[in-house]
Amino acid sequence: MDIILSSISQGLLWSIMAIGVYLTFRILDIADLTAEGSFPLGAAICSVAIVSGISPLVASLMALGGGMIAGVVSGLLHTKLKIPALLTGILTMTALYSINLRILGKANVTLLGQDTLMRTLQSYGLENRLAVLIVGGVAVALVILVLYLFFSTEIGLAIRSTGDNEAMSEANGIHTNTMKILGYMLSNGLISLAGALIAQNNGYADISMGIGTIVIGLASVIIGEVIFHRLSFAKRLVTIAIGSVVYRLIIDLVLQLNVEPQDIKLFSAIILAIALSTPLIKKKSKRVSTKGAKVR
Secondary structure: OHHHHHHHHHHHHHHHHHHHHHHHHHHHOOOOHHHHHHHHHHHHHHHHHHOOOOOOOHHHHHHHHHHHHHHHHHHHHHHOOOOOHHHHHHHHHHHHHHHHHHHHHHOOOOOOOOOOHHHHOOOOOOOOHEEEHHHHHHHHHHHHHHHHHHHOHHHHHHHHHHOHHHHHHHHHOOHHHHHHHHHHHHHHHHHHHHHHHHHHHOOOEEOOOOOOHHHHHHHHHHHHHHHHHOOHHHHHHHHHHHHHHHHHHHHHHHHHHHHHHHHHHHHHHHHHHHHHHHHHHHHHHHHHHHHHHOOO
């Protein structure tokens, strides 16, 4: 039961990052590696702000803004300078490494003894795991609600249209470059916010905490899609949160098998490979079963 509760609380925090990855990966159909830099960017901004005496809530919003700025940079590189999306992410991610180091001032910053959103709830007598669960649950609910309302507007629908069919969107008068930049902004803003919340939960921000972020986000998205099919936009966002929880549960179970911590990234890649190959395996199995039925 402790493992399940831990997986749910951790999964909810990570699901915000997964939703950010979903916006570029599925909505815009762009593989954006900026996540590897914007995630620790949010952690760095939030941690330094908290240490400087700024409230955890304001520090988290500052991290959100910082991530959105990083998204604008990636969006401009991709749309205005016509740099391929994959290279754009690599360029921004590389630049953010130096920027994050500048913000932190050193390799890591500890939040030991500092007020965080989780510790604020703990001051009211709540257990740590329950505090994380509440913060994660409220944050995910707000993110899903805001995104649902936003993507129901004209601008939100234009972003979705750009990802579905860019040529048709341009023919209908949609400024697709602007829509892409907005998509980059939302995506990296959420990823940075997730970095801020996870830094508060872990009690520190580290320059290397963004390594493997894109794999975790994609795994959560794919797991949610494998479990649930053909859902509306709002329900799809919920399934991403569920996929994130399932992913964390798998990782926690792997750790219970006394696997070395340095091997976790390897298992993350294996989980993602399995999740990505599942739809293809299902299609092939259906074809085999259909052929068998015809032969009979």
